[in-house]
Amino acid sequence: MTESQRAAFQFRRIGVIGGGAWGTALALAALRAGRETLLWAREPAVVEAIRATRENRDYLPGVPLPEALEVTDDLAGIGACDAVLLVSPAQHARAVSARLAPHLRPGVPVVICAKGIELDSHALMSEAVGAALPAGQPVAVLSGPTFAAEVARGLPTAVTLACADTALGTALVEALGSRTFRPYRSDDVVGAQVGGAVKNVLAIACGVVEGRRLGDNARAALITRGLAEITRLALALGGRAETLMGLSGLGDLTLTCSSLQSRNMSLGAALGEGRTLQDILAARRSVAEGVYTAAAVVGLAAKRGVDMPICQAVDATLNHGARLEETIDGLLSRPFRGEWH
Numbered sequence: 001m002t003e004s005q006r007a008a009f010q011f012r013r014i015g016v017i018g019g020g021a022w023g024t025a026l027a028l029a030a031l032r033a034g035r036e037t038l039l040w041a042r043e044p045a046v047v048e049a050i051r052a053t054r055e056n057r058d059y060l061p062g063v064p065l066p067e068a069l070e071v072t073d074d075l076a077g078i079g080a081c082d083a084v085l086l087v088s089p090a091q092h093a094r095a096v097s098a099r100l101a102p103h104l105r106p107g108v109p110v111v112i113c114a115k116g117i118e119l120d121s122h123a124l125m126s127e128a129v130g131a132a133l134p135a136g137q138p139v140a141v142l143s144g145p146t147f148a149a150e151v152a153r154g155l156p157t158a159v160t161l162a163c164a165d166t167a168l169g170t171a172l173v174e175a176l177g178s179r180t181f182r183p184y185r186s187d188d189v190v191g192a193q194v195g196g197a198v199k200n201v202l203a204i205a206c207g208v209v210e211g212r213r214l215g216d217n218a219r220a221a222l223i224t225r226g227l228a229e230i231t232r233l234a235l236a237l238g239g240r241a242e243t244l245m246g247l248s249g250l251g252d253l254t255l256t257c258s259s260l261q262s263r264n265m266s267l268g269a270a271l272g273e274g275r276t277l278q279d280i281l282a283a284r285r286s287v288a289e290g291v292y293t294a295a296a297v298v299g300l301a302a303k304r305g306v307d308m309p310i311c312q313a314v315d316a317t318l319n320h321g322a323r324l325e326e327t328i329d330g331l332l333s334r335p336f337r338g339e340w341h
């Protein structure tokens with residue numbers, strides 16, 4: 001990046017939209033990178049609790065939040081920020097962006113950090129958020145293998161930061177990156193989003209494998225064939241295959257499908273043990289994006305003529321009353337075929 005490009009992007013103050021686990025963790029990462037940071041949470045009660053206890057006990061318990069982290073429930077404060085991280089869950093990102101829009105200065109980049117596909121429209125986050133923001137507001141995507149609790153504790157983490165404008169992407173990497181939070185730049189905004197969204201659906205499938213004790217071979221098969229599904233969809237939407245081999249594809253898929261720290265995988269495991277989706281969701285406050293993205297991805301794949309049998313099986317189980325035994329049997333009874341063609 002040239003000096004004049006560097007001067008064009010002065011990210012002194014970062015706004016973080018969304019006071020869940022990931023918004024809180026990213027706010028800590030931005031602080032560690034040396035930025036002033038303002039965290040916006042929707043619920044006044046969450047803001048008050050953070051101010052009173054310097055902890056986000058609702059969503060990220062056990063992590064001390066320094067005084068330097070400013071917290072607000074007033075979106076007007078975001079007007080003074082030089083870049084914004086949008087971390088509201090995917091199904092709310094469009095509505096939150098519409099509320100945010102009047103407070104954004106022209107040219108302030110919005111970095112989408114939610115992972116999902118919109119249920120009603122089948123839109124990627126960049127499409128849904130882009131439609132709600134003022135025309136020409138720059139958008140980027142941050143995605144990758146990142147459990148919030150680990151990022152919050154400052155454990156080493158690497159992510160993809162995708163932005164069509166390479167100079168802006170480079171400046172964002174420098175603004176948000178630190179020794180333990182390492183963004184890798186990409187210009188494949190589509191590929192980065194598809195990887196992050198679809199891996200949540202596949203993590204539910206891997207959770208079922210865990211809950212049903214189907215074995216590690218089955219999990220490895222699901223990860224690998226799931227990556228083939230992700231890649232087919234990304235290519236159909238204009239993404240690049242190499243992106244899906246990176247942090248926001250294989251990296252995140254491997255993480256989320258290998259650890260019960262994942263809300264999506266643990267939800268799948270509970271399903272596999274015989275609990276109902278309704279019961280599982282009723283006992284949680286945190287979001288499991290794969291539940292909503294399953295139906296969205298199946299709709300999007302159908303529109304594009306992309307075969308995604310594992311995602312279809314997850315959607316059938318979650319949303320169409322299919323019995324687990326039948327969906328598993330359906331996947332195991334598919335005709336044998338070439339691995340790549």
Ligand SMILES: NC(=O)C1=CN([C@@H]2O[C@H](COP(=O)(O)OP(=O)(O)OC[C@H]3O[C@@H](n4cnc5c(N)ncnc54)[C@H](OP(=O)(O)O)[C@@H]3O)[C@@H](O)[C@H]2O)C=CC1
Pocket residue numbers: 018019020021022023024041042043046059087088089090092096113114115116146147148149285286287288289
């Ligand atoms: N947690 C993680 O490890 C990671 C999460 N992500 C992604 O980040 C996004 C946010 O997840 P995360 O921070 O974990 O969420 P959490 O499950 O920790 O918290 C849920 C969040 O959703 C908000 N919310 C609920 N209803 C609405 C609504 N109607 N409008 C706007 N916001 C609402 C809650 O705000 P309120 O309290 O006001 O209801 C709360 O901030 C997801 O897309 C997730 O996939 C990505 C990487 C890692």
Ligand SMILES: O=C(CO)COP(=O)(O)O
Pocket residue numbers: 115144145146147148200203252255256261262263264265287288289
């Ligand atoms: O996106 C994540 C890890 O990269 C978090 O996964 P879960 O939402 O399944 O917990």
